[in-house]
Amino acid sequence: MKKKIVVIIGPTAVGKTKYAIRIAQNLDGEILSADSMQVYEHMNIGSAKPTDEELATVRHHLIGEVDPLQEWSAAEYQKKAKFWIDEMFSRGKLPIICGGTGLYVNSLIYDMDFSTAKGDESLRKELQLLADTMGGQALHDRLTKVDPTAAERIHPNNIKKMIRAIEVVETAGKGIPAFDGVFQKSGDYDSIMIGLNIDRQILYNRIEQRVDAMIEAGLVDEVRMLLALGLTEDDNSMKGIGYKELIGFLQNEYSLKEAVMKIKQNSRNYAKRQMTWFRRYDNIKWFDLTDTVNFEQSVQEVTEYIQSKLVV
RNA sequence: GGAUGGGUGCCCGAGUGGCGAAGGGGCCAGACUGUAAAUCUGGUGCCGACUGGCAUAACACCGCAGGUUCGACUCCUGCUCCAUCCA
Numbered sequence: 587m588k589k590k591i592v593v594i595i596g597p598t599a600v601g602k603t604k605y606a607i608r609i610a611q612n613l614d615g616e617i618l619s620a621d622s623m624q625v626y627e628h629m630n631i632g633s634a635k636p637t638d639e640e641l642a643t644v645r646h647h648l649i650g651e652v653d654p655l656q657e658w659s660a661a662e663y664q665k666k667a668k669f670w671i672d673e674m675f676s677r678g679k680l681p682i683i684c685g686g687t688g689l690y691v692n693s694l695i696y697d698m699d700f701s702t703a704k705g706d707e708s709l710r711k712e713l714q715l716l717a718d719t720m721g722g723q724a725l726h727d728r729l730t731k732v733d734p735t736a737a738e739r740i741h742p743n744n745i746k747k748m749i750r751a752i753e754v755v756e757t758a759g760k761g762i763p764a765f766d767g768v769f770q771k772s773g774d775y776d777s778i779m780i781g782l783n784i785d786r787q788i789l790y791n792r793i794e795q796r797v798d799a800m801i802e803a804g805l806v807d808e809v810r811m812l813l814a815l816g817l818t819e820d821d822n823s824m825k826g827i828g829y830k831e832l833i834g835f836l837q838n839e840y841s842l843k844e845a846v847m848k849i850k851q852n853s854r855n856y857a858k859r860q861m862t863w864f865r866r867y868d869n870i871k872w873f874d875l876t877d878t879v880n881f882e883q884s885v886q887e888v889t890e891y892i893q894s895k896l897v898v
Numbered sequence: 899g900g901a902u903g904g905g906u907g908c909c910c911g912a913g914u915g916g917c918g919a920a921g922g923g924g925c926c927a928g929a930c931u932g933u934a935a936a937u938c939u940g941g942u943g944c945c946g947a948c949u950g951g952c953a954u955a956a957c958a959c960c961g962c963a964g965g966u967u968c969g970a971c972u973c974c975u976g977c978u979c980c981a982u983c984c985a
Contacts, residue, residue: 598935621935622933622934622935622936623935632935633935657933658932658933659932659933659934660931660932660933660934661931661932662932663932664932686935687934687935688930688934689930689931689932689934689936690934692930692931693931693932696931698931699931700931700932701932702931702932703932704932705932705933710933739929739930740929740930740938741929741938741939743937743938743939744929744930744937744938744939745937745938746933746934746936746937746938747930747937747938750931750932750933753932754931754932762931763931769931822933822934822936825933825935825936826935826936827935828935829935830935851923851924852935853935854924854925855924855935856935858925858926858927859928859934859935860935862927862928862929862930863929863930863934866929866930
């Protein structure tokens with residue numbers, strides 16, 4: 587029988603962190619983050635990392651472990667995450683995956699093979715140049731020649747996706763594994779999927795409050811510090827919401843007030859996209875937190891649900 | 899009191915006789931196999947499954963009220979509000 591992992595997902599600011607910690611305590615688990623920004627060192631406030639206190643309560647993995655100057659990718663994530671899951675199993679701990687990065691979650695709950703082709707910087711640059719000078723259609727034509735199936739799936743405006751598709755074919759000799767919207771569940775373990783959601787308007791309000799709190803907690807200084815470390819707006823880590831907008835402010839492109847508005851805006855849009863992604867999961871148990879008045883009781887409900895699934 | 903510019907759909911904003919009004923934002927929905935907090939797509943007056951229907955009865959119909967015209971957001975008149983400048 588395959589071993590079981592718990593996966594807690596939901597839009598940003600819904601309260602995943604708090605739930606995951608309490609559930610880990612209840613079920614003798616450890617938390618494995620599935621968050622593309624929280625993996626980075628020094629990016630604490632803006633990525634809404636768990637606090638030091640929280641990190642001390644339950645052991646966490648893949649939080650603050652990557653130098654933001656370093657290259658990082660979903661493939662890298664998958665490799666390390668799987669390592670940690672096995673490691674937790676070996677110590678008898680229940681792995682609790684918690685995070686809002688859909689692709690990272692997919693890389694664990696489905697069989698996804700990122701190994702076929704590594705990134706090829708020079709080819710990427712060449713293709714980007716082609717797109718810049720000749721337009722997206724030219725790239726799409728080229729993709730059609732080497733991988734018609736992929737070309738059918740990818741819109742000519744989606745430069746990034748086309749570049750990757752071409753890269754895969756030209757370096758690996760075959761295209762991205764075809765998929766028809768049906769994912770193959772992971773062969774390594776079974777996932778108990780928990781979705782946390784809340785009324786949209788309430789979520790949006792929480793996001794705005796949290797952004798204000800981040801600013802008060804010193805987000806601007808955090809960004810200053812990262813820039814001082816040599817990070818620039820071109821680094822992926824600095825493309826995170828809360829970071830890219832403040833760079834603009836620090837470069838005097840707009841006021842702090844405007845930067846804050848942009849952060850709120852982008853966070854809201856992000857939350858929405860996350861929901862689009864998560865709604866596709868079947869076998870997920872959604873918990874609507876809209877009317878939750880008692881946090882502990884709510885945690886208890888989720889815990890009991892997981893327990894019922896662990897026994898089966 | 900005088901001069902000039904302007905009041906357009908949730909917001910910004912284009913439009914100078916055929917507009918249920920470009921474009922952008924927001925919002926809603928969707929896609930997603932090595933950058934994913936990224937990248938991209940569609941919808942958004944109302945009804946509807948539609949290349950369909952509805953503007954003298956949901957609402958709205960380009961600040962308000964009239965006028966000219968087959969027809970006006972676009973032209974004319976008056977009023978009103980805002981901005982800047984002069985008194």
